[in-house]
Amino acid sequence: MSEDSAVHLGAVTQRIAAAEKAANRSGGSVTLIAVSKTYFAPEIEPVLVAGHRCFGENRVQEAKGKWPDLRQLYPHIELHLIGPLQSNKAKEAVQLFDCIHTIDRPKIAQAIATEMKAQGRVLKLFVQVNTGEEPQKAGVMPADASAFIAMCRNELYIEIAGLMCIPPVDEEAAIHFTFLAKLAHAHGLKALSMGMSADFETAIAFGATHVRVGSAIFGTRD
Numbered sequence: 001m002s003e004d005s006a007v008h009l010g011a012v013t014q015r016i017a018a019a020e021k022a023a024n025r026s027g028g029s030v031t032l033i034a035v036s037k038t039y040f041a042p043e044i045e046p047v048l049v050a051g052h053r054c055f056g057e058n059r060v061q062e063a064k065g066k067w068p069d070l071r072q073l074y075p076h077i078e079l080h081l082i083g084p085l086q087s088n089k090a091k092e093a094v095q096l097f098d099c100i101h102t103i104d105r106p107k108i109a110q111a112i113a114t115e116m117k118a119q120g121r122v123l124k125l126f127v128q129v130n131t132g133e134e135p136q137k138a139g140v141m142p143a144d145a146s147a148f149i150a151m152c153r154n155e156l157y158i159e160i161a162g163l164m165c166i167p168p169v170d171e172e173a174a175i176h177f178t179f180l181a182k183l184a185h186a187h188g189l190k191a192l193s194m195g196m197s198a199d200f201e202t203a204i205a206f207g208a209t210h211v212r213v214g215s216a217i218f219g220t221r222d
């Protein structure tokens with residue numbers, strides 16, 4: 001039954017294309033990150049066989065256990081870290097991932113900057129903003145976002161590609177997407193990582209360049 005994930009991928013891809021069109025955006029302007037956390041090769045491989053190459057994981061350790069092998073089999077995979085990062089995992093994260101969406105405090109930004117330099121790798125980086133100001137959620141507080149972005153640029157000399165957010169579950173996602181888009185625009189940042197299975201079309205309407213879609217492709221997680 002695992003081939004279902006390839007069928008679901010096709011459906012999500014079509015919905016993205018329709019949402020791009022509805023928003024008067026050019027086809028292909030949105031990158032689909034297939035979030036494969038908690039799933040292993042039997043579910044992931046049909047999506048790779050279907051030609052998809054862009055995946056998201058929320059844990060360094062879990063990603064390390066499955067992606068090096070899959071990368072041997074399928075060339076040109078782009079891997080995104082979308083979960084919180086501890087600074088003691090920065091080295092492995094820079095080795096394994098191509099993009100990190102969860103830069104949210106000086107210690108992490110510093111650790112990533114140091115590792116990119118040491119490894120001679122340049123990752124695409126997003127600053128996560130806690131747009132709902134939720135205490136349990138990661139991300140820089142909106143009031144601190146400008147200073148944090150400036151610090152990354154001017155003190156650590158790392159390029160920030162864009163912003164990422166996870167809206168509170170019980171609030172209108174559109175409000176958070178609008179806020180994030182404005183904040184990114186104010187800082188000249190082009191990439192916007194926003195939208196998940198439940199709201200990726202809304203996110204595209206508000207300018208998402210990267211949507212992170214898990215359950216709509218792989219099925220509901222336990």
Ligand SMILES: *Cc1c(COP(=O)(O)O)cnc(C)c1O
Nearest residue numbers: 035058082196197212213214215
């Ligand atoms: C799990 C996860 C997703 C995907 O969520 P779905 O609702 O399954 O699409 C997106 N972003 C982050 C940060 C996640 O942890």
